[in-house]
Amino acid sequence: MLEAAPAKVNLHLHVTGRRADGYHLLDSLVVFAGAADALSARIAEGLSLHLEGPEASALAGEADNLVLRAARALAEAAGVVPRAALTLVKRLPVASGIGGGSADAAAALRALNRLWGLGWSEARLAGLALALGADIPACLASRPCVMAGVGEVLRPAPPLPGCGLVLANPRIALPTPAVFRARAGGFRAAAALPEAGWADAAALARDLAGWGNDLEAAAIGLCPAVASVLAALRALPGCRLARMSGSGATCFALFDAPEDAAAATAALPEGWWRWGGGLHAAGAAGL
Numbered sequence: 072m073l074e075a076a077p078a079k080v081n082l083h084l085h086v087t088g089r090r091a092d093g094y095h096l097l098d099s100l101v102v103f104a105g106a107a108d109a110l111s112a113r114i115a116e117g118l119s120l121h122l123e124g125p126e127a128s129a130l131a132g133e134a135d136n137l138v139l140r141a142a143r144a145l146a147e148a149a150g151v152v153p154r155a156a157l158t159l160v161k162r163l164p165v166a167s168g169i170g171g172g173s174a175d176a177a178a179a180l181r182a183l184n185r186l187w188g189l190g191w192s193e194a195r196l197a198g199l200a201l202a203l204g205a206d207i208p209a210c211l212a213s214r215p216c217v218m219a220g221v222g223e224v225l226r227p228a229p230p231l232p233g234c235g236l237v238l239a240n241p242r243i244a245l246p247t248p249a250v251f252r253a254r255a256g257g258f259r260a261a262a263a264l265p266e267a268g269w270a271d272a273a274a275l276a277r278d279l280a281g282w283g284n285d286l287e288a289a290a291i292g293l294c295p296a297v298a299s300v301l302a303a304l305r306a307l308p309g310c311r312l313a314r315m316s317g318s319g320a321t322c323f324a325l326f327d328a329p330e331d332a333a334a335a336t337a338a339l340p341e342g343w344w345r346w347g348g349g350l351h352a353a354g355a356a357g358l
């Protein structure tokens with residue numbers, strides 16, 4: 072059982088309000104990139120998680136990996152004994168605004184739903200997912216969507232054009248709660264997305280330019296390197312638009328084609344985490 076856990080990218084992120092419990096109401100066009108962690112699962116006695124891959128060391132001190140929390144929550148809700156040996160190949164930087172941990176947890180829910188023969192629907196899994204993290208319902212489907220509520224209200228995105236994405240992170244972890252706390256300013260209306268979608272990356276970039284990421288200024292305040300990442304992305308030949316994803320510090324740049332994005336990454340500093348390519352192929356479970 073092998074599941075891809077693709078990176079989530081918030082093409083825009085408006086904070087539209089705040090709930091009584093402090094959680095923020097969001098409006099975000101969310102896509103998934105070809106960059107992904109990989110989770111495999113097989114039946115075993117008890118529950119275990121083995122970590123490997125270039126970013127695994129960042130999780131060595133993590134007392135309770137989201138993958139194990141997701142596995143235990145699913146087993147408890149389904150009334151089964153959690154029996155699985157899980158292996159996570161960690162390639163996405165941790166605490167970086169592209170939802171790697173959320174993608175891993177979602178991949179675990181999908182894999183174990185099949186491995187344990189539970190037959191839960193995506194909607195039923197999503198209810199469980201929200202309690203684990205606001206981003207996890209969107210990561211369950213890993214399909215382009217418009218996110219509202221605190222992350223639990225999802226509708227399909229308008230048709231997206233073929234395009235390329237570069238992702239870059241200065242290798243500074245930025246915890247999501249700190250960025251929300253540092254945010255100043257009021258609330259913004261949801262973006263008016265064209266139902267027919269966009270003909271090409273240029274048209275998408277034109278619309279995105281009128282919207283924004285309402286967490287970007289707060290993230291730059293906490294982590295000034297985000298501004299350097301944005302400047303470096305904007306200087307790449309062929310870059311249509313650059314913006315921070317989620318609560319940062321990862322930023323994305325939009326290109327006309329995956330090949331243009333892949334070629335552009337070489338010009339970014341070697342010390343950064345860098346990736347270039349296309350969108351995650353919808354429905355692709357394997358890698």
Ligand SMILES: C[C@@](CO)(OP(=O)(O)O)[C@H](O)COP(=O)(O)OP(=O)(O)OC[C@H]1O[C@@H](n2ccc(N)nc2=O)[C@H](O)[C@@H]1O
Pocket residue numbers: 081084093094095096097099167168169170173203204205206207220221222247248251316317318319
């Ligand atoms: C900001 C976003 C945008 O996609 O992405 P990331 O930067 O995390 O990737 C998400 O909403 C993050 O989702 P996720 O990382 O799952 O958040 P959670 O673990 O549920 O919450 C972490 C903390 O972020 C704040 N939080 C999160 C979501 C939300 N809608 N309002 C909030 O205020 C709360 O302070 C919460 O305690």
Ligand SMILES: Nc1ncnc2c1ncn2[C@@H]1O[C@H](COP(=O)(O)OP(=O)(O)O)[C@@H](O)[C@H]1O
Pocket residue numbers: 130133135136137138164165166167168169170171172173174175176245246247317318319
């Ligand atoms: N499998 C995992 N991958 C990443 N982070 C994890 C994982 N399990 C637990 N975490 C914790 O979740 C936090 C948020 O992780 P992540 O999803 O990578 O960031 P973000 O929400 O900013 O995109 C991390 O700081 C880490 O402490």
